[in-house]
Amino acid sequence: MTDTGPTDDPIQQSAAIVATLRDEIKKALVGQDAVIDQVLVALLAGGHVLVEGVPGLGKTLLVRSLARCFGGDFSRVQFTPDLMPSDITGHAIFDMQSQQFQVRRGPVFTNLLLADEINRAPAKTQAALLEVMQERQITIEGESFTTGEPFMVLATQNPVEQEGTYPLPEAELDRFMLKIFIDYPQQDDEEKLVQQICGSENNDGFNLTQLRTLIKPQNILAMQRLANRISVDPAVLAYAVRLARSTRDWSGISRGAGPRASIALVAAAKARALMQGNTYITPDHIKEIALPVLRHRILLAAELEIEGVDADHTLRELLEQVEAPRQ
């Protein structure tokens, strides 16, 4: 390539920062580059992420290392069947000394919230996240409080153990910008991982202390604003909307994605463009991010589910057939 394309300086800088951030997280989480990329996309686009994978693939490690690298606050809530909404958002307690109610803030007042095994909590507790995920604010005793900025929820769920779990309601799923599948690492990656952990002096094996704090939360906010300024050609926008709309009348999909999907497609594509140092988004950016954006927003027709066809398969077919924009 003769030219890296027309770029602005701040965008190049941001791309460089994100690249170092990615390399830093890779030190801790080996062999999950695509997952790291997608989480960074969500971080830059200001979205939330639902990570699905079997236990032991480093879902929690990913979040911890991310929090460490950007120096933000991090809190973790282990979702259990008896978890109450106020255990997440916080509650007002009566202070005997001052004879007044005092608001005790819950773990949600943070930058990165790890909702571990979110589907283990019943629907009412899951619903406690609805407001905070959309509005980034929490209402306790009628008073609204804003969360930390930037704010990002990373929820994990386990696809195999369905006993005693509560599937996330559609409204909740729709609020996650991306649903990321985390899979087993490749042979050489796993070798590297095992070597790294067994060779470490630390007890827990994960060398989180070796990770440097590269940026501050304010930098993330600045990059989010920058990502918002990435230009979108009407044709690309139309492509994103066309993709989301075509899920609604696609044979094999009984319930398609809502308008949030179109918004998320464009927002995530912008973040993706920023990570690559582009000042504009292309259909490629949309297409790259379409699977994680759409896969949790559609409901497959019963006959396809019976056949064992998964959402990704249907979406890939759809992406093949929905016409990409031509100028």
Next chain:
Amino acid sequence: MNLNSVSAEIRPRKPWEAADLGILMARQWWWPLTRMWLLITLPPLLLLHCLPASLLWLPVVVMWWLKPIWERPLLYILSQALFGHLPDTRETLSALPAMLRRHWLGPLTWLRLSPSRSMDLPVSQLEHLSGAQRRNRVVALHREDAAPAGWLTIIGVHIETILLFSAYSLIYLFIPAELDLDYFDLLQEEAFWLTALQNTLYYLSMTLVAPFYVACGFAIYLNRRIKLEGWDIEIAFRRIVQARNGGANPSVDSGNGGAAATVGAAALCCALLLSLLPAETRAQADFEAQNRAFDSAEAQQRIEEILAAEDFHRRETVRFPKLFDDENEIDSPAEAFPPWLRDLLSWLAASFEAIIWALMLALALIIAYRYRRWILQLGRNGAAAAPLRRAPATLFGLDVSRESLPDDVAAAALSLWHHGRRREAMALLYRAALAQLVARGLELRDGSTEGECVRRVRKYEQPDTADYFATLTQLWQGLAYGHREPSEQQINRLCQQWRQCFGREQADAE
């Protein structure tokens, strides 16, 4: 037989109700029955397990074959217990030799597979009948209500089998999944413990079923006898006599044996029957009874007369709706309608039939349409429908046919560029490059983005061409989506390289 001491209610029952009584009896005396069964059968079973390993299938067969023998003590206990005396173990054991001595050849040979075994056993064991007498008796008993006896055997076999397989399943459930057993090999193996386990399980299921089987058969037998011999009537008469005697004990029957009791009861029965007759008849009967005895023919005739009288008959009128026209019937309801109405009705019926058929057809079509994808995939052996490939003349809405392109693409693009139509210049270059690549066999789909085109080109083309196409694509994307024009120098270089990469082929094509 003392009917006063019977612990069950004596009344004619329906055959299955009688079987139910059997279940109740077996539950009532389950432990004495099972205890006796175990005492009798366990020693021979254990002894049989001393056989060599190759003969270990034998115990099960022997135990099964000797079932009619093993059932006798159970019947003994039941028959005693029903009449108020539950024999203890010693008593049963002392009665055992007598039970086993008599009538064993038939039940173990030609009668072994008789389905009504449970019902017939009391005939030989309790009535001590054998040979032709036994046969006649059995025929008489079987005349009515004997079907459940056969079914009982079938049900018993099934329950035994179910219990056996349940036991196998239970054991299987307790085998940890980690234990990698080859069950097929196991089935063929002749290990002692395995065969012994199989024998034990079968024996246990037999033990569970046997008391119920015997008790049900006995109850069906009993019910048949109650009906045949009118035990319930006898008991009713005795109660009446007891009441008339002011509560004095009639003790007609105490310990005198069945026959005496039956005769006494029959006399009573006649007397009471007569007492129920109208006064004149009774007077006459009294008179005749006093003066002369009946001879048998006369008695038979009188009995028939009495039986033909109204007391022994019940007239019931049963009505049920007629579903179909009876041709023989003259005043059928259809005749009541006038012909035009009948025509109308049949026309309506025919129309409804047609409508229903049409609806069915429509429904089938709708279902076929609704699941067309699924049906098609079934036809294709589950393969997902392959997306249709477009003809490469127009690609992504771009006209990529040769005719639409100028002869010298690079020159045309440069001239467009210099005329300020920069977007068109880039579009022409990109379109022409795509057209060339498609002509070389590049496969593209509707959904292919520019980036995917570059990746495919990298896979199949020379590195030079691929690099050139990547650069071209990037500049084109910058212009199209980022609204950033390439520099003069870049466009010049692009046009030059276009000639190197694609110019020669275009010349060939010309």
